[in-house]
Amino acid sequence: MKQSADGTRRAPLSRERVLRAAVAFADGAGTDAISMRKLAQELGVVPMALYKHVANKDELLDGMVDLVVGEIGPPGEGGWQPTMRARVLAARRVLLRHPWAAGVIQSRTSPTPAVLGYLDSMAGLFRTGGFSVGLTHHAMHAMGSRLLGFSQELFDDTAATPDPAVLRQLARAYPHIAEIAGAAGHDEASTVGGCDDQAEFEFALDLLLDGLERLRAAEQVAQER
Structure with a gap:
């Protein structure tokens, strides 16, 4: 040494x-x-x-991604939906500890070995949960980056609440966007509870998981007829 x-x-x-x-x-x-x-x-x-x-910085970044994804750990036991939800939220906690990781994962031209292994295990959760190969394919596409604990947002909502004069100007050209911006502010007066990234992530995650369970159940009924 x-x-x-x-x-x-x-x-x-x-x-x-x-x-x-x-x-x-x-x-x-x-x-x-x-x-x-x-x-x-x-x-x-x-x-x-x-x-x-x-060998170079690209290989360094690939290895860093694999190290971070390795922190997520294996899935737990139970039904497919609570197990999937728990693991996605575990992935989100890991990526929040490493804020740079989501951007690097998105920048890779092909998935790293750890990312492929993680996605394979998530597909396995769908398959053992009763999903057909076809529905698993659709589910993986629908979940997208949420499987790894992050999502691409339409807008940057981290900025301060717009000035009322700016909102009025915005409302004339884009009334519905202005309505949402005014309602979903970051203060206690917000009419829809403010923009909480974690709450929004879980809201979308639960919508997807509930919808996928409905499709799985419908497919199973159709197969039994």
């Missing part, structure tokens, strides 16, 4: 150590700030030492 300049022992460099350091770096600074040089500095090694474990 090598020693650092101050004489303390340093763990030998490994792929896992490189990836864990990269994840910790991204958690604090985001992936745009990562470079092999900066990561090497974090690890106390020369940049060339990293290339024995990751």
Whole structure:
């Protein structure tokens, strides 16, 4: 085991150590700030030492995604719907700990091994829950990124409540959007309870799961006739 300049022992460099350091770096600074040089500095090694474990930044990002997805853990036991719901929400908790991960997952040109394994296990939950291959296919498409705990929103709703004058101007051109924007504000006066990302995510998740259960039950009835 090598020693650092101050004489303390340093763990030998490994792929896992490189990836864990990269994840910790991204958690604090985001992936745009990562470079092999900066990561090497974090690890106390020369940049060339990293290339024995990751070929380039793309491979580094793939490995980081796999490390994060590996934190989700296996599904629990029970009916398909509560098990699916619990695991999706577990995935969401993991991705909230690593805010950069959703963007990186979306940017990959093909799924990483851990993502493929995770999606395969989710498809398995549908199949063992009584879904046909065809309905499982539709379910996977309908769930989309929600299977991994995140969703692509139509609008950025993190901004402050628009100025009333702006809302009035908006209402003249886009009356229904203005109506929603005025009702779903971020303050206690909001008429629809405000924009709570977690509540909105669970609302959509439950709609999808309830609808898929209805389709599964209908398909099963049709097959029994």
